[in-house]
Amino acid sequence: MAVPDLPLVVVTGASGAVGGGVAAALAAGATPPAGDGFGGPGAVPGGVGVPDLRMRLVVRDPLRAPQLEPVEVAVASYGDGEACRRAFDGADVLVLVSAGESVDRLDQHRTAVEAAAAAGVRHVVYTSFAGAAPDATFTLARDHAATEEALRSAGLSTTVLRDNLYLDLLPAFVGEDGTLRGPAGDGRVAGVAREDVVRCAATVVGDVLRDPVGDRHAGATYEVTGPEALTLEEVAAVLTAAGRPTRYVPETLEEAYASRERFGAPAWQVEAWVSTYTAIAHGEMAAVSRDVERLTGLPPLSLAELLAR
Template sequence: MSPIAVTGATGNLGGRVARRLADAGRSQSLLVRDPARAPRLAGATVAEAEFADHDAVRRALDGIPTVLMVSAAESTDRVNRHRAFVDAAAAAGVAHLVYISFAGAAPDATFTLARDHWATERHIEASGLGFTFLRDNLYADFLPAMVGDDDVLRGPAGNGRVAAVAQDDIADAATAVLTDPGPHAGRTYELTGPAALTLGEVADVLSAATGRTITYHPETVEEAYRSRAGYGAPDWQLDAWVSTYTAIANGELSEVTDAVPTLTGHPATSLADLLRRRRDG
């Protein structure tokens, strides 16, 4: 079996995929910025290669036909870093690139960072690489962290719905594609949870799981910027935070698909089940 390269193995999603590949007995190369943080897994080698370092990435990917590209950390130069990685992968002779994108990626997406993913997808297509795009909805795993210390989930999402997806489901889907990429060449999959919930319903599920009374406050856009101004984040990041909610309000994260069960062979994980599993360990 051919080796697989995995980026982002020091993070939540890439690390999940790397562990699944190791459990399946697949040889893999983990491309990381800091080798000291790379997980120690059977059958895995570690290569130090930052996305923007063309030569390091090309060397690391030489002879590896299939690559998982987990999108880089949010930054103003993220698209340029993505393009550099894609160009290096093409130069190394990679046959198939599996890219972790975002739901509804488009040049005019409400969620500002989804535009970065659209630009990256177009560059991958233009590179001539074989590809599969996994467009993830909002991570269900992160929903609890959106609740404030006062047990209020606030944001300008109105009554819009979000089909949030569990990271374990994304990792299962990515592993399925990486281990048998042929049937998925040129395909785009929108990965979602099994249902689309309003943030009020999310608050109810979180309340039931925690025993706390968590409520949802639908802010105006102006209120959202004011309530987040104290974090000292740059304007582009504030825009990203707020537009996460306005994308929900605009219905851009509400589609529920069968991509997770189709790719993984198991049902998509509901928010309630995710929280139950986390609680029960």
């Protein structure tokens, strides 16, 4: 039975891998970490040392909500400001997982941010993207930059987690013919496992709840990366060594657009797909950070380690 005066954490996107993972990590709990004050060596994958809390999971379909106890479930989509305001009401910490790719995702984010401000949310943890900037090569990173600005403009205490490309997705980029194609040249990507994103988000939540002043991580931006930056040729070699024969085939821009337009996706989606690779070519996903280890006390997973699991 939930105790009303316990701090409330609201987790959006709770039916997805990141939101659901954060909810599960918070529900698992752990011995409070000790060390550098940002997770430290006591942090463990099964929990993050959070104090007692209440949790509300925000989903669009209640049937897909994780089966965790004790939690509340609220139904809301980012585009529905009033439903979001009700779902966020009373939150000490709101984990704002970015919405799924869509042509109006930025509008959805802005609506959710306005709802968070109206609900009086104490602190927001937002999952952004590496290289977020108004002029980012990766088109969706521009949306993330605009969302970060919306959070600042709303006056919300915020921690931004700028996640690099998910390592978990790289095998899905490989075609049925065993080729990884794209105009990435010899650029590098410091991809991160979703598990490490989850641990960082959950650790920040725990730190904020334990902080009586309420300013730990406020205004901070963390670069959430893996331990190494790989070229796509090196990614192909790691996949091959793990038992999935793969070769990297560089494409020109013209070839990249032509090979993706055949799927019948809208122009904005094709542009997003192609610009993922051109952002790699321009070095916008290459920087390796130690923020995962600094936050959680554990080194991030490499692609080879993730595939070996």
